Amino acid sequence: MLYAFLCCHNEAVVNSWSKAEDDAVLAKRAVVTDKLAAKGKLGPAVRLMPTTAATTVRMGREPVVLDGPFAETKEALLGFYLIDCDSLEEAIDLAKDIGREEKVVFEIRPVRLYLPEGKAS
């Protein structure tokens, strides 16, 4: 089963990391994700720009375009991984492994529809 690992984090904290701290987190995660990639289990991985770069379109009678993220939350969605896991147990273990020594929050969501080429098969 394909799972989305949504990485939620306090954005102000992540923005205040120095480049060295940021690089260290990425390097630590790569140890885990590189192994998954080697096994062909890692789908696209995405890191989003800060929420200040976000634009929100809210549909209604009149669509409303707003600057900023959809929800102002303490932990913002900063990126995600798609990983092919054999079970929820494996997914949970992987989340613990990827996020080791961090204060990140992972929301693990099974993927219902995946269209890497953008068109339904």
Place this chain on the structure above:
Amino acid sequence: MNDVGWIDSVLRAARPQAVGALLRYFRSLDQAEESFQEACMRALKTWPVNGPPRDPVAWLVLVGRNVGLDELRRGRNSGPLPADHEISDLEDAELDIVERLDNSHYRDDVLRLLFICCHPDLTAVQQIALALRVVSGLSVKEIARAFLVGESAMEQRITRAKSRVAQAEVAFAAPDAVERAARLGAVAAMIYLLFNEGYSASGGDVHVRVPLCDEAIRLSRLLLTLFPGEPEIMGLTALLLLQHARTAARLDADGVIVLLEDQDRSLWNRDMIAEGYALIEKALRHRRPGPYQLQAAIAGVHAHAAKAANTDWAEIDQLYATLETLQPSPVVTLNRAVAVSKVRGAEAALAMIEPLAQPLAGYFHFFGLKGGLLMQLGRTDAARVAFDQAIALARTPAEAAHIRLHLDRLIRESQPA
């Protein structure tokens, strides 16, 4: 990251909001800073045991308030007891905080905190140093190192700035739209000054000064989080990102400044450039152009050119023309003249800067550009005079060295082959 490292970065990130809220509460910068400091000490003790609170800012504000109130009470022990209603508003405080989980409620607090650092009586350096100390929470030692001065000298500067600010009238009521816009403008200017303080570094100073640029970007992003619909704050953030993206290419191995046209563009930071573009695009939708947006757009045109020869100078000329009408200044015209020289030739650019001779009589770059244009036109003697004047006005050895290169070339070329 270990626990303490993590808590440190949370406290650092929470500082502007928390100190801003405490300042509104206590109406004293010293009191706000002290109670925030005390709240941080308690966080370091309790967070590793109890885990982090869901909302660190609200936690720090609440604890800071309680600590500060306790101290006020103790301070009054010798006198008569204060009336109940003066001290027993903690319940209200909690209610207030529940309501203020939303970031937008902190925006005037953070803006006020930044704004008091921009007091017009303070010099630019004082403003920046005060903001770094109070808002960013850098230590005096760190700030002194960034400004290349001794710790005690910086300590004195900050203390003087603080006492000046303490005497100032600060409006604590929520500002109206006009006042808010004025504050935002002053704060944006201060953040840009802070950035330039770091950006103008050269040689051995670079290492210690880059953090000033990082801090400016952090504050600018914070401002944009609080005022997400302000195109000029998008422009400012984009401008800082697009300029900072060039950092790795700006100096050669000897620490000498490499001009934009000679930089190795593969060293430019593509992430920052992409984010800068995204912000410019968002800002444009508002159709409310301003100086930061225009300067960001100009930096964006440079970033877009894979090599210097591909630069769209006509576009830059246009953007500077708009900037000239919005914010007329001799320096803007001088910068435009560079673009004009590429589009319409040196003669046209020279005519354009002629009227600037008076207002820019003490400006290094004026004579540098004038010399360069005269050189292109083959007016060697006049070029040499302009370059000599430029060297006399150079503020750094790097500036002087750059002009000497031109002079050397002139001398070489004037020798018979």
